[in-house]
Amino acid sequence: MDQPTPLIKLDGLCRYFKNDNMETRAIHELNLIINKGEYVSISGPSGCGKSTLLSVLGLLDTTTAGHYQLNGHQVAGFDVYQRAQLRNREIGFVFQAFNLIGDLTVVENVELPLSYSRVSKKERRERAMAKLERVNMAHRANHFPSQLSGGQQQRVAVARGIVIDPSILLADEPTGNLDSTNAAAIMELLDELNADGTTICMVTHDERFADRASRKVELMDGQLVR
Template structure:
């Protein structure tokens, strides 16, 4: 299968006033279309930095990054923003919903920036809200929801524009086990429908949903395990 994400010798340095820290060191990975990949590793190993670069939120300092057959490592913020739109959905540990907007309005946001017509927006937002089983809360504000509900809204927002890739940064980190389980099942379902998923996690349990696990340590890929049933 063709790859959707391919990095070659990615490097990322963080420089503070006195010290230079290597966050990513020669990362070379490939993620195929439709894959579900988990990135694991201890705190500070560079998981989130890698996810940010994959998610086009940040540029690498060196190396190449192919995203959907384009070299994007040197894209400007404007180009990255254009490419992100409709191609990548994000799910965060802390949900990151806008407090001033209702559930419906939060989910609608990516479609607004894609200039989707209003009736189409309404249809699609209601569709995903129904699918996430949160439709009855569409006029509530985020603070009025439980953590699990908030994360379901966040997932609804991530998928409403039908992106090719969903990037999830510890999506269950702030949830209890029952809600966490539900979120993971939703992600699995989306993956089964063909969406590529890249997930950063600390949890071996969550990682079990992935086809493949990439382990990072001190900014380097140490092992890549392909789970038994997904070996070709």
């Protein structure tokens, strides 16, 4: 059996916030490894640091201390430009609130990450349409987000998340704003993507969905408890 290859390696990671002379330890001395091809769920009670951890993993936020290695890159000292480029190359996001841009059509939303890398317009459109087909939303390519249901919007968000073929897809409560039917459909989609080789790290507070991951990680007061 092949030795698993680490994609993400956190070593003593800390993220503290200071407000009015009060320090909040959102993440404290956290060690975690996520291997390529893994499907990891992060769960825990509200305020335990799940979303902060996902932001740090997605390079949307910086660390206070510790080491963070992403696909061989030590990212702790990266500036805003380096983080943006790495994010654009390695990371896909799926948010609870979908976060589609209302002014852009469905296909334009999916193309968006490619527009920030040197990909020709034609290739952008082809790759975006392929991913929309992958999530069964190609027929809505020219619609605007406001014309779609919540489940459809989240499918589009998933397509946008995988359009760059990221090293890892980070999903923050992807079913939080969906009814049970649509939530189940999105979870199936994530299962399929993982089965196809996409590494997934999902934050959820729903035990049923957390159980679908190949590995469950539980967070409490900014530290791993399991």
